[in-house]
Amino acid sequence: MPEPTLKRSLSLPLVVLYGLGVTIGAGIYVLLGASAGRAGIHAPVAFLLAATAVLFSAISFAEMARRYPVSAGEAAYVQAGFGLGWLSTLVGLLVVAAGTISCATIALGSTGYIREFLDLPASTILLAVILLLGAIAAWGITESVLVAGLFTIVEIGALLAVIVAGLWTDPGIVTEIPKVLPAPGDAAALTGILSATLLCFFAFIGFEDIVNLAEEVKQPDRTLPRAIFITLALAALLYFSVTAIAVLSVPLDELAASPAPMSLVFERVSGLSPWTITLIAIVATLNGVVVQIVMASRVLYGLARQGSIPAVLGRVNRVTQTPLLATSLVIAIILVLALAFPLEPLAEMTSRIVLTTFTLVNASLLRLHLRDGALRRIWLPAAGCLTCLALLFGTLR
Numbered sequence: 001m002p003e004p005t006l007k008r009s010l011s012l013p014l015v016v017l018y019g020l021g022v023t024i025g026a027g028i029y030v031l032l033g034a035s036a037g038r039a040g041i042h043a044p045v046a047f048l049l050a051a052t053a054v055l056f057s058a059i060s061f062a063e064m065a066r067r068y069p070v071s072a073g074e075a076a077y078v079q080a081g082f083g084l085g086w087l088s089t090l091v092g093l094l095v096v097a098a099g100t101i102s103c104a105t106i107a108l109g110s111t112g113y114i115r116e117f118l119d120l121p122a123s124t125i126l127l128a129v130i131l132l133l134g135a136i137a138a139w140g141i142t143e144s145v146l147v148a149g150l151f152t153i154v155e156i157g158a159l160l161a162v163i164v165a166g167l168w169t170d171p172g173i174v175t176e177i178p179k180v181l182p183a184p185g186d187a188a189a190l191t192g193i194l195s196a197t198l199l200c201f202f203a204f205i206g207f208e209d210i211v212n213l214a215e216e217v218k219q220p221d222r223t224l225p226r227a228i229f230i231t232l233a234l235a236a237l238l239y240f241s242v243t244a245i246a247v248l249s250v251p252l253d254e255l256a257a258s259p260a261p262m263s264l265v266f267e268r269v270s271g272l273s274p275w276t277i278t279l280i281a282i283v284a285t286l287n288g289v290v291v292q293i294v295m296a297s298r299v300l301y302g303l304a305r306q307g308s309i310p311a312v313l314g315r316v317n318r319v320t321q322t323p324l325l326a327t328s329l330v331i332a333i334i335l336v337l338a339l340a341f342p343l344e345p346l347a348e349m350t351s352r353i354v355l356t357t358f359t360l361v362n363a364s365l366l367r368l369h370l371r372d373g374a375l376r377r378i379w380l381p382a383a384g385c386l387t388c389l390a391l392l393f394g395t396l397r
Contacts, residue, residue: 007321010217017149019231022291023206028242029262029284031199036247037256039196042189044180044243046196051236053391054204056384057358058232060365062225065211069220072302073211074357081364089308091360092299098353099296103289104337105346110285112259116278126338134331137293140320151287158280159238165270166245176248202347205354207231209295293330300326355392359385
């Protein structure tokens with residue numbers, strides 16, 4: 001019998017839902033309070049700054065995905081640009097590390113919401129969450145993305161409910177939005193914004209995961225670039241709007257200290273019980289766990305297929321048509337990380353790894369343009385390199 005391969009079944013709407021699921025659930029539900037704690041009322045600006053830094057890299061990823069629509073995309077892009085097998089393998093492993101650490105971060109964030117309903121130890125909740133969602137990820141790609149897509153629709157609806165409730169309760173809040181902008185020359189505000197930007201960058205991590213579904217997407221050369229830009233634009237709009245409502249409606253010290261910040265914001269702006277939003281926040285964070293497990297396992301699969309790591313991790317199960325061994329390894333790593341580290345250090349660690357990967361992908365596209373003599377196109381990947389490096393080194397403490 002021929003060796004089984006991944007199933008090419010995903011269309012643009014499903015890919016966008018996948019991208020939004022991994023992006024939005026991880027970002028706003030988990031890190032809203034932490035970002036407000038660092039940047040204060042200027043937290044929305046930190047989200048916009050992070051979106052700007054991400055945009056240049058998104059353009060590079062879109063072009064690379066069109067050129068090389070394969071799993072373990074980042075590794076393939078760096079191989080194409082630099083021709084160094086060791087560097088390509090390193091980038092692939094960095095992507096896996098970022099995915100597993102990010103997943104552990106999201107799982108930790110979910111416990112704060114789940115414990116609003118269940119008086120259980122955090123470690124017990126973590127174990128149950130990761131194992132259950134790992135089983136869904138191993139089930140099948142179409143099933144996994146459909147589950148993630150349904151979760152994503154629910155969580156976006158909740159964010160829209162917070163925005164509508166905030167505007168309905170206080171229509172004048174729109175005129176207060178200029179307050180989120182820092183005064184020119186306010187060094188303390190700028191320092192807080194820059195510190196929060198690294199956390200906010202974590203909130204946009206997800207669009208690049210789309211490229212690792214390349215071998216399971218219909219018409220990947222067209223679908224992947226479109227999905228990247230749609231995901232990034234919708235995430236940026238939702239983040240800014242929700243964060244602005246939050247910092248203008250809730251005392252900043254309460255917002256920063258809350259283990260379930262989105263529930264707190266909804267309760268304050270609507271006057272209703274927060275239990276509905278809390279349930280949706282649980283769905284949102286769990287969604288992020290599913291999609292990150294899928295992404296990390298596909299990168300391991302792609303690296304194995306490229307001959308960079310043991311071939312056994314590239315085996316596809318005939319029944320599920322998923323890489324079960326790679327998925328199991330990812331789940332085990334996530335469990336260790338989630339049980340051993342707190343949330344904010346994991347989020348920062350993820351951001352630094354992803355910024356390093358983005359820098360290398362931008363540099364690869366820059367080299368390809370120079371090699372092809374396309375000098376007029378080098379400024380975009382060059383800008384991507386510079387923004388990533390500035391954010392990476394500007395936040396070192």
